[in-house]
Amino acid sequence: MVRHQFLVLGIGGSNPPAPANLSNLLDLKRSSSWVSFCISLSANVPFEALCGGWVNEISQGKKIMENFLYLGSKSQARKQLLEDAKIQFVLVDSFADESKCEWGLTLQESVEKIALYKMEHVVLPKGKKEGETCFVLTADSLTQNPDGSISGKPVDRTDAIAKIKASRGLATGGSAFCLDKRVYRSGNWEIFKRIEKYAEAKYIWDVPDEWIDVYIEKSFGTVSAGAIAVEGYGAQFLKTVQGSHSAIIGLPMFQLREALQSLGFFDSILKKDF
Secondary structure: OOOOOEOOOEEEOOOOOOOOOHHHHHHOOOOOOOOOOOOOHHHOOOHHHHOOHHHHHHHOOOOOOOOEEEEEOOOHHHHHHHHHOOOOOOOOEEOOOHHHOOOOOOHHHHHHHHHHHHHOOEOOOOOOOOOOEEEEEEEEEEEEOOOOOEEOOOOOHHHHHHHHHHOOOEEEEEEEEEEEEEEEEOOEEEEEEEEEEEEEEEEEEOOOHHHHHHHHHHOOHHHOHHHOOOOHHHHHHEEEEEEOHHHHHOOOHHHHHHHHHHOOOOHHHHOOOO
16 A cells, blocks of 8 residues: 655745646656655645645655655755655745844754744644644754854845855854644644754855855855855855754754654655565
């Protein structure tokens, strides 16, 4: 029997339009046995429509995942990390005003508190049946510059340039996530278990002055903590790294995989057939 599991990813404050025809989702990655798809549940599309015949068509007897993970995040980099890990997702909304978070804390304390704050503001759709389970994930990342200052996302191009220059030397990238396993009871999603994890990396990342304009144009720097995007185009400016590389990007994937596995998220694909 084929099991279907979906990693459902949401982005804060973003409402991508739902496709006019849900069957068009097949065109995203028809050639892969794993299908990543992004759709806003706020568009009032029945969730059952997302889990119908097109999933059966793609799976073709291959094991895929069967649970739900809702992620509240604005990060394109996190979405890419999940896609690279062959984890499927759907976008949902999250409304968290990070400007209201407490600042003046250590790097670890800051990202942990913001990740938890995001968890408190994730908007989940109603469950389909009593006892249904889902997984909810929020995360945050910040950069600590060599002078000890902590940087978030740049507010504009000028700020991005200033942050790029401030990060030269031995910087630290920290990322934390909050992961809930929830059960649907009496019309509410109740927390069954919560896992919070933090990871960081010390690294030297240097974009020379003459490269800054090109870097900003071709990378995710303007939407990354500290204007630092060490993936994709930005990888050529990363000199050394010690610690979690994916934590710099925005989500510590090793720790996330361990946490999801401990909650039974991967049971359907790890179970052996006899």
